[in-house]
Amino acid sequence: MRVPCWIVWGLLILAAAGRAAARAEEESSSAKALPADWLARWEKPPAEDRPMQIVHGIPPQRATPEGMRYYLDRGLGGIVCNVAFQDYMRSEEHWKTLVAGVDACRELGMVVWLYDEDGYPSGAAGGLVLEENPAFEATELAFDPTRDDPFIVRPAYEHTHASNNYHAARRYANLIDDRAMHTFIAKTHGAYWKRLEPHFGRTIRATFTDEPSLIAINIGQIPEDVRKRVRVVDPLDPDVKPLPCVPWCYDLAERYQERYGEDLMPHRRSLFTGDSPGDRKVRRQFWALVADLVAERFFGAIQEWCGEHRVASSGHSLHEESVMHQVALNGNSLKDLGRMDIPGLDMLTSDPQAVIHSGWLTAGLPSSAAILNGRRRVMTEVSDFAQKMGGAGPAGLAQMQATAAWQAAWGVTEFTLYYGPGDRSVEDYRAYCDYVGRLNAVLKPARYDRKVLLYYPICDLWEEYLPVAERLRLDSQSSRAQHIVQSFMRLGQTLQRSQIPFALVDHETLASATADAGGELAIADHRFGALVVPEQAKLPPEAAEVVDRFRQSGGRVLVDQPPEAAATAERLVDAIRPPHRISPRSDRIALGQFTRDGRAILLIVNVGQEASEGAITSDTVKAWHRMDPAAGAIRAVAADEAGNVQVKLAPRQAVLLVQSE
Numbered sequence: 179m180r181v182p183c184w185i186v187w188g189l190l191i192l193a194a195a196g197r198a199a200a201r202a203e204e205e206s207s208s209a210k211a212l213p214a215d216w217l218a219r220w221e222k223p224p225a226e227d228r229p230m231q232i233v234h235g236i237p238p239q240r241a242t243p244e245g246m247r248y249y250l251d252r253g254l255g256g257i258v259c260n261v262a263f264q265d266y267m268r269s270e271e272h273w274k275t276l277v278a279g280v281d282a283c284r285e286l287g288m289v290v291w292l293y294d295e296d297g298y299p300s301g302a303a304g305g306l307v308l309e310e311n312p313a314f315e316a317t318e319l320a321f322d323p324t325r326d327d328p329f330i331v332r333p334a335y336e337h338t339h340a341s342n343n344y345h346a347a348r349r350y351a352n353l354i355d356d357r358a359m360h361t362f363i364a365k366t367h368g369a370y371w372k373r374l375e376p377h378f379g380r381t382i383r384a385t386f387t388d389e390p391s392l393i394a395i396n397i398g399q400i401p402e403d404v405r406k407r408v409r410v411v412d413p414l415d416p417d418v419k420p421l422p423c424v425p426w427c428y429d430l431a432e433r434y435q436e437r438y439g440e441d442l443m444p445h446r447r448s449l450f451t452g453d454s455p456g457d458r459k460v461r462r463q464f465w466a467l468v469a470d471l472v473a474e475r476f477f478g479a480i481q482e483w484c485g486e487h488r489v490a491s492s493g494h495s496l497h498e499e500s501v502m503h504q505v506a507l508n509g510n511s512l513k514d515l516g517r518m519d520i521p522g523l524d525m526l527t528s529d530p531q532a533v534i535h536s537g538w539l540t541a542g543l544p545s546s547a548a549i550l551n552g553r554r555r556v557m558t559e560v561s562d563f564a565q566k567m568g569g570a571g572p573a574g575l576a577q578m579q580a581t582a583a584w585q586a587a588w589g590v591t592e593f594t595l596y597y598g599p600g601d602r603s604v605e606d607y608r609a610y611c612d613y614v615g616r617l618n619a620v621l622k623p624a625r626y627d628r629k630v631l632l633y634y635p636i637c638d639l640w641e642e643y644l645p646v647a648e649r650l651r652l653d654s655q656s657s658r659a660q661h662i663v664q665s666f667m668r669l670g671q672t673l674q675r676s677q678i679p680f681a682l683v684d685h686e687t688l689a690s691a692t693a694d695a696g697g698e699l700a701i702a703d704h705r706f707g708a709l710v711v712p713e714q715a716k717l718p719p720e721a722a723e724v725v726d727r728f729r730q731s732g733g734r735v736l737v738d739q740p741p742e743a744a745a746t747a748e749r750l751v752d753a754i755r756p757p758h759r760i761s762p763r764s765d766r767i768a769l770g771q772f773t774r775d776g777r778a779i780l781l782i783v784n785v786g787q788e789a790s791e792g793a794i795t796s797d798t799v800k801a802w803h804r805m806d807p808a809a810g811a812i813r814a815v816a817a818d819e820a821g822n823v824q825v826k827l828a829p830r831q832a833v834l835l836v837q838s839e
Contacts (some may be wrong), residue, residue, distance in 0.1 A: 193809045207362025211838060212803060212812070213775065216620060220810070223615025225289050226383075227622060228255030232559070235272070235292065236263030236279035247283040252604055253611025256289030258594045258753035260447040266296040266304035267369055274726075275782045277373055284381040291384045291492070291594070292374075292478075294366045297345035298388040299496065301476065303365040304816055305411065307351040307358055312360035315338070316350045318423035319451040321645070329446055331426055334393040335645075336418040339496065342399055348411035350393055354471040355427045359479050367483055384520060386594070387493030388559075390476060392425040392468070395506040397497065398649040422645035424449050424506070425468060433471065439464050450645055451655075458641035465640035469509025477517035481514035490519035492557045492592070498523055498543055499637070502652050502663050505643045510636050512684050515547035520592060522557030523585075525565035526555035530785035530830060533768050536667070538588070538674040545589035545635075546682035549626050550704035552555035554767035558587045560594035572601035576830040579613050579808060583783040583832035586617045587770025589626055609808075616807040620834055621781065630680040630708045630754055631699065632669055633663050635715040637685045658714050665713035669750075673710070675765035678756050680710070680734070689720035697732025699724075708734040708754050760825075766790065767827075779838040784827035793822040794835065801838040814838065 192787040210691050219227060231254050239245050259279065262272040283290050296304030307314050318334040333349065335341055340350040351358045367385060374382060399405065422462060440463075449459035463609055477491075486490040495511055497503040504511040515521035521544035525537070533541070544556045560581065565571030573581075582593060593614050599607055642659035651662055683691075683701070688709075691702040699706045709725060712715070717725060728734045751763075758780055760767055766786030772779040777800050784790045800817040806833070815835075817823045827833065 194277055197506065211739050211814070212836065214764075219619035220616050220805070220812075222466075223255075223612065225255035225287055226671065227615045227618035228253060228611050229595050229614050230254060230256040230258050230289060231290060231595050231599065232258045232293070234260060235264070236275055238275050241275045241279040241282060243282045243285050245275075246279065246286055246288060246733055250286060250288070250431060250609075251600055253608035253615070254288075254595075255478045255611070255615070256283065256291070258291040258293050259370075260293040262297075263296045263304070264678075265602050266310055267306060267365065271372055274405045280377050281379060284377060284670075288381070290377065290382045291386050292367075292370050292382060292489075293386045293388065294493075295388055296832055298343065299339060299350065299393075300387040300390045300493065301353055301359070301362055302351040303362050304349070305348060307363045309360045309756045310348055310361050311357070314351050315359060316352040316393045317426045319426040319446065319449070320421040320423045321447075322419070322421050330421070332418075334423065335412065336414050337420045338393045339389075339391060339392055339395075339397055341412075341414055342397070342405070344400060344404065344408065344538050346409040346411050347414065352425075352427050352477040353390055354425060354430070354468065356475045356479075359475050363479060363483050367480070367487070371487055377726055381491055383481065384490040384492045386522075386557075387480060387491070387827070388492065388525070389496045390511070391496040391507040392472060394423040394425040395645070396420060396647065396649050397503065397507075418510065420647040422647050424464070424645055427471075430467070430471075434464065437467055454548070456802075459644065462637065462641040465505055465509055465643070466637075469636075471519050472509050473513045477514045481517050481519060484519065490555075492520035492522050493516055494522040494524045494544070494557070494559060496542040496773070500536065501539065501634070501644070501666060502639060502659065503650060504636065505639050506645065506650070510684065511543050512547055512550070512682060513682065513686070515544050516551050518544075518547070519553070520555045520557050520673050521545075521547040522592070523583065523590075525558050525560040525585065528560070528562040528581045529564070530584055530783070531766070532581075532674055533584045533588075533785055534671065534765055538670050539667070541585055541588035541590065542670065542680075542682050545626070548589060549628065549681045549704055550683065550687050550701055551622045553558070553626070554622075557592040557594060558585050558590045559594050559596065560585070562597065572598065575602070575606045575609060578610050580783060580830035580832060582614050582784055583807070584768040584779065584785055585619065586614075586621055587783055589766050589770070590756055591618055591746060592623045612810075613807050616805075617781070617834075618776070620779060620805065620836065621770075621772055624779055626681075626704065626773035627706070627771040627773045627778070629678045629706055629756075630673065630678055630710065631683045631706045632666075632673065632680050633688075633709065633711045633715055634682040634684045634716075635666055635712050637718060638715050643797040661714045662712050665715075665740070669710055669712060669738055672750060674768065676751050676763055677760045677767060677769035678750065678754055679769060679771045681706070683709075685718050685721040687723055688717070691724050691728075693724055693728035693731055695731055697728070699728050699733060706799065708736065710750065711737045713715070713738040713740060757797045758799075760792050762792055764790055764792065767792075779837070780835040782825060782827065782830060782835065783832040784830060787829050789829060790827045791825070793824050795820070795822050797821070799837045802835040803838055805836060807832060807834065
């Protein structure tokens, strides 16, 4: 007997409906097994879990509740804003617009951060610091061996980031001059406080500092076609000769004498040349002092002001992806970021695969600074700048989401956006913001769960670094410096690509750590069971003593020793044996590991352009909830007898695995 087609179609529809109902019931049952407060934020992420749009000068038409709904309608939770750059800090009309905009944000429950500069780099208050006193300009000690007296103290402007950036060519203030930085804070933070005091600690939650640095280094020219379009505030002097330089300030030699009991001036040549133990000692002492001065006089001063005025300090530094540059640009990036309440990074690309190259270092520095100082929150300034500059932008939704997910795996919680809302549909922008909100709903209250430390060899690079007149490149440095940097980067990439979450640690933090009897290093409120050390890195005595006690108590200390580099991945994984393992290992998978309310949480991200399929094996967890931040779906998954859970990921897809009770 032939069954009428309408009956067949009806049966198929009923079957499909039944399967859908079963899936819905399964998801509902899975959801009920998770805490209600988790689910409430997952289903409707609040403003503080959502991204913030960077708005440099609120347009007058947006400075009303109706105008600000433009951002809410796109799924955003708030804005990072400043008084308009035009007539910066001088126009009362612009101040009125900003105040009205913040008032509107308060009415709508939006979050506001204050951006502290007229563009970037932060520190000059749009020229107001140098207007107050020209002596506050950034200075450098330059070395010209062709002169009878080879040492020149001069302004640090030509051939530096101050004159070679995408915003404006203008003279810069000195971050290690306490007088200059006192003026900067008064001119910026003080002005915002004067006009917006009632909002501090309520609507206004943080301040944002953008790419401050010590300037006295050539980091290269921006592209010529772009440079011609950059606004020139302070004309460049073509007669200023490019020379090797180090940062300088009015009392640096005095501070050196005070700290070390030695006169720096007769030993200045060692800052530029020489390979003797004495030369290395001078360089190591000099850069240790500079690192402390910039951490205290700039980052620390802002943090202290913010603490007194009910807000958090945040922002990011320059050249986070290059450890060699971090000597000259800020002394010790890990230390500087540790003086931020919400340390941050600058992610200029929305290619998710950036994490497997140098992106891990860009994100690893601020997340490690948070861990080492007992904090949780980390900020990103994220955009598709690289895609746009390369003609491949704007980035698509899947790229944006995967870029957000791998940063969340590294601990990022605060997403500040340079994405153009007008570059994509309202639906896509809202989907991105919902995605970030769901990630934060689960991860923001969670605790980092990292058991491995990678040594940040900044102390070794202090004594190796020799300034050059031309653009700084690694091949201009010593063989030892090159080996250390290459090993450090290789180790970080290997750990990242082997799905072993880790934190960076410098010599100062190691020296103050506690090696307990159980074979763990205690730092802040975290415990670590393994330390990985780059090739040729040499721990200072105080740090080495702690590490020796750690090793003797059962801790694992792994030193990179090429020519075994090809086997580094296997050796690290075998030695560390992470509690949650992905097989087969894929360098296109990023893994974040957290705990919350006694539950293990894994964030697994496929940053590649191909689908991925594998298994998660856990030593302790046999049942999970799989949470999809893109779709918002939740379902239960169970491990097999061997403890394996199968995980299939589409290109650019991420999932959360949350331990079941």
